[in-house]
Amino acid sequence: MKPNVPPSELRDAIASLRPYFVRAGWFSVFSSLLILAPSGYMLEVYDRVVNTRNHTTLVMLTLLILGAYVVMEVLEWARSEVMRSASVELDRRLSGRIFGAIFDANLKRIPGGSQQPLNDFRTVRDFLYSPALLAAMETPIALVMMVLLFMISPWLGWAALVFGVIQVAVAWFNERATKPLLMKANGSAIAAQQYADGALRNAEVIESMGMLRDTHRLWQRKQRDFLRFQALASERAGGFQALAKLVQNILGSLLLGLACWLLLRNQLNGGGGMMIVASILGGRMLAPLVQVVTQWQSVVNVRDAWMRLDQLLMSLPAQAPGMALPEPRGALLVEQLFASAPGNPNQILRGVAFALAPGEALAVVGPSASGKTTLARMLVGLWPAAGGKVRLDGADVHTWSKSELGPYVGYLPQGVELFEGTLAENIARFGEVDMAKVEAAARMVGLHDFILSLPHGYDNPVGADGARLSGGQRQRVGLARALYGNPVFVVLDEPNSSLDEQGDAALAQAILAAKARGTTFVIMTHRTSVLAVVDKLLVLRDGLQQIFGPRDEVIAALNKANQQAQQAASGQIVPAATAVAAS
Ligand SMILES: Nc1ncnc2c1ncn2[C@@H]1O[C@H](COP(=O)(O)OP(=O)(O)OP(=O)(O)O)[C@@H](O)[C@H]1O
Structure with a gap:
């Protein structure tokens, strides 16, 4: 039985360029036939001019051969132009898809998430008007x-x-x-x-x-x-x-x-x-x-590039557009969630389950490598669940169309991740810049005055990866980006790891203000300062949910357990905040 191999998108795209190949093929035939013109000229000169000594015939034949050369060059130029247009058409058809596949490969941490597929695509595209292919024609x-x-x-x-x-x-x-x-x-x-x-x-x-x-x-x-x-x-x-x-x-x-x-x-x-x-x-x-x-080297190169590209596209089939759903309000439901990193069977999260009503804030605490960042990724639908679901207003966040869901969601990853562009562009997520919204988000995180003090204000470039900003400034710009446009659901992964006391206070204020408008927050943190503004607390350890509930009840339970353990060990008593931080 024939194995169920998915169709090659690359081959289909090349097949769709058939009209270009046919046109270039005809140009090739005519220009190649004109290659015979010099032989014909030689024969005629030999036959008609040398024997008859007729000067007019010589001039006429010479004019004819000159015309033939001009036509031959025009045909060759036209053929190159046709194949150049074919390469532009190939780019139009596939560049978006390849860019998306590289992006996907990066998200899923599989090979291909680098610059290489773009280089390979350029090799395939340029081959269409290369001397090797034109000679083959x-x-x-x-x-x-x-x-x-x-x-x-x-x-x-x-x-x-x-x-x-x-x-x-x-x-x-x-x-x-x-x-x-x-x-x-x-x-x-x-x-x-x-x-x-x-x-x-x-x-x-x-x-x-x-x-x-x-x-x-x-x-x-x-x-x-x-x-x-x-x-x-x-x-x-x-x-x-x-x-x-x-x-x-x-x-x-x-x-x-x-x-x-x-x-x-x-x-x-x-x-x-x-x-x-x-x-x-x-x-x-x-x-x-x-x-x-x-030109054989270019043939081998293009074949190599083709195979790598084909493999990338086949391993990451084009996604069907996600579900279109009504505007979410921010009700979060996590159902018995199991998670592992893409391509890795080891389970990182095992049976996490909780719910938040719109406007509630949850802090997730736990020791290093307990799975907080993984939970943050799952909450915004970056990785597919190995079991269970994350639902926002009842719909699975992983399958929800990200371009539709994006404006309702804010996410600050641990590494912040700013892009080359201006402050305004970064805060506005590189969409259409709505200055009123940009300014509102910057004010919320206490960044507005700093931005105004810059030579170009909101038009100041941040540099590659935000290199022109300090760590704390980068984190605040990332926060402003997460809060831009008043999203209904915001996930912040270690939002205050680079913030000073003033930044911490601004963050707390921003969370309170957004909560008052109905935004639901999940904040992964090692620091206790953020606990003052959350309603609920979840403790993770080794991917397991140890406890979840209203903040004060969880802190009381943790304190009690800690005190009992410590008393049993040495008779000492620890303060509440230290207990949570130590968890
Ligand atoms: N892409 C990945 N591939 C394989 N394992 C991963 C991947 N990402 C995370 N892990 C593993 O998952 C576990 C939890 O990592 P995670 O980053 O979620 O922890 P964390 O609680 O956020 O840690 P920290 O507080 O140090 O940031 C770790 O053991 C880590 O090695």
Whole structure:
């Protein structure tokens, strides 16, 4: 039985470019036929001008051949333009999908979540108007030339056929000899590039701890592999390219000699001029094949890129648009939630269950690696649940269309994650900037006065990853972004880890103000300052929900348990806040 393989989106997209290929194919046929014009010119000059000594005929023939050259160039230009348009069309069809797949691969932490698929797509797209493909389009014309040679004399036709077969064999051996090396070279180049990207992202760590030399050494090792494989492949390819040219040149001269021999035996149709025509046809016939051999590296590269892209798109099928649902109010229900990281079977959360009414705030506390960040990701629907569900107003947040749900949700991840752009753009989530809303969000987190003190105010750029801001400022901008547009449900993962006392107070104020408007909050925290403004408390340990309930009841229960444990151990009593923080 045929395995159930999903259709290749890449192949479908290329198949949809058929009209472009057909048009370019016709241009190829006509421009290749015009390649015969110089042979015709030579014959006519030899036949009509040399014998008759007619100057007018010479001028007319020369004008004709000049016209033919112009038409040939125009056709070749038109063919390139058609294929360039095909590449633009391919980009229009697939670039969004590929960008989405890279994004998805990043979210799911699977290979492909890097710059590489975009490079691969550029390789595939550019190949559409590369010399290799344009030469391949001309190969059918070789058959026409061979037929013409057979028409002049079967001897010439057979000789051309034998050399054509030799040339195809050269191309085949070239493929066998260079493909594995070129693929290894590509793999090493990608590894070196990815290593360099990672190192550049961590430039400060490398510089501060003097790691540059070792980092460079490791990069060089990968880069050396790439250079070694590429040099070996080029060496072998160079030999085959020389061989291909040799075969082409030999055929040209051989056909001239053979035609001369036939002439001497009175067996050449068309007389002496045909000797030259046969030689030109022979040389031209093999030209596209020689070109293909010369350009073989780009063929291997495109095949490699194609396979990686195809695999990425197949492993991350296009998502059906999520459910369209009525505006949420912020009622959160977590039903027996089990979670594991994508591609990893280990369960991180095991049976977390709680509910929050609109306008309620919950603090999630627990030791490091207890699963707080994982719970935050699950609450905003980033990872699919391994069991159970997270529901906002009854609907599963994971399957809800994120572009629809986004405006109602605020999320501040642990790493903040700002983007290159202005403060206003970052706060407005890179959508249409509504300055009134931007300012309101900045005021809520106590950032407005600081922003106004900057030279360009809200138009001040934040730099790549928010590099122009301090850690605390970045966190506040992230908070303003989470609160932008008064979302009904906000998840904050360690929102005050970089905040000072003033920032902490601003955060508490912002939570209270948003709660009063009906926003539901879940705040993952190690710090106790935020506990003053929450209604409920959940304690996580090793992915298990230890206790959940109204804040004061949970603190009292924790204190009691802690006191009992401590008294049993040493007779000491610990204050409430310390007990919660220690949990
Ligand atoms: N992408 C991932 N792949 C595999 N395991 C993961 C992934 N993310 C988190 N984990 C594991 O899940 C567990 C919980 O991690 P999580 O980040 O949710 O804890 P946390 O309570 O937020 O910790 P902290 O307070 O230190 O931020 C850890 O053991 C971690 O190794």
